[in-house]
Amino acid sequence: MKKIVILTGAGVSAESGLKTFRDYNGLWENYKIEDVATPEAFIKNPALVLSFYNERRRQMKSAEPNEAHYNLARLEDRYNVSIITQNIDDLHEKAGSTNVLHLHGELNKAESSKNPRLIYNLNHNDIAIGDYCEEGHQLRPHVVWFGEAVPNMEKALRITAEADIFVIIGTSLEVYPAASLAHYPPPHCIKFLIDPNTPMIRDENDFTIIKEKASKGTSLLANQYLLNE
Numbered sequence: 001m002k003k004i005v006i007l008t009g010a011g012v013s014a015e016s017g018l019k020t021f022r023d024y025n026g027l028w029e030n031y032k033i034e035d036v037a038t039p040e041a042f043i044k045n046p047a048l049v050l051s052f053y054n055e056r057r058r059q060m061k062s063a064e065p066n067e068a069h070y071n072l073a074r075l076e077d078r079y080n081v082s083i084i085t086q087n088i089d090d091l092h093e094k095a096g097s098t099n100v101l102h103l104h105g106e107l108n109k110a111e112s113s114k115n116p117r118l119i120y121n122l123n124h125n126d127i128a129i130g131d132y133c134e135e136g137h138q139l140r141p142h143v144v145w146f147g148e149a150v151p152n153m154e155k156a157l158r159i160t161a162e163a164d165i166f167v168i169i170g171t172s173l174e175v176y177p178a179a180s181l182a183h184y185p186p187p188h189c190i191k192f193l194i195d196p197n198t199p200m201i202r203d204e205n206d207f208t209i210i211k212e213k214a215s216k217g218t219s220l221l222a223n224q225y226l227l228n229e
Contacts, residue, residue, distance in 0.1 A: 001080045004226075005163035006072060007181050008085045008092070011170020011195060012214045015066040018059065018089055037145050042113070046138065047129055053141040054126040057107050060089045061124040068169065068214035069095035071222050078227060079165070084156045086171060086178050088143050101159065103152050103178050105143035113140045116151075153177050160184040167221065168207075169194040170214045192221055 194217035
């Protein structure tokens with residue numbers, strides 16, 4: 001069974017109504033990156049940061065997967081599929097994908113502000129000031145903020161290096177280190193890029209480019225290239 005590795009970004013979740021900083025020139029629901037998505041922001045105003053992510057979590061709970069999420073989940077009928085996502089929502093899982101690696105964390109989890117190895121499922125509940133880990137430290141969202149390391153990056157590189165087919169969907173390829181995954185598929189790998197605004201990538205000529213939004217683009221990918229093999 002061939003191995004497909006799929007890197008997804010904000011463009012996949014956008015059609016489900018979930019917005020990100022990249023949609024609005026550094027604003028996310030009218031908040032600046034430096035106010036809600038950095039370690040310094042959490043130190044300065046933890047109540048604001050928790051409130052921001054609590055609201056995003058409520059939005060995520062009511063959001064439904066779109067056609068792109070379902071198209072990717074259906075590929076598991078024919079392929080060994082690994083999804084590496086920059087998104088912190090759970091829409092891939094809701095659609096039925098079973099092998100999802102979240103590069104930038106998961107909104108529906110909390111972690112200790114002092115010991116990042118202590119991670120807790122939230123079941124879509126809020127995090128409040130005074131919610132502590134078992135070691136007595138304030139909980140924070142289990143997301144990778146700007147300026148923080150990406151713990152799952154090494155695993156993502158290993159997965160990408162094993163791909164027979166590599167697909168990039170809905171990402172600007174401007175956020176590193178995630179964007180560097182575009183350069184790690186092995187030489188034999190067949191590569192696709194789905195985005196209405198083609199990102200600039202070093203080896204663009206090696207990619208079959210589908211200039212469509214995620215839902216339509218994944219339908220074309222499946223029907224024209226993958227499911228007819």
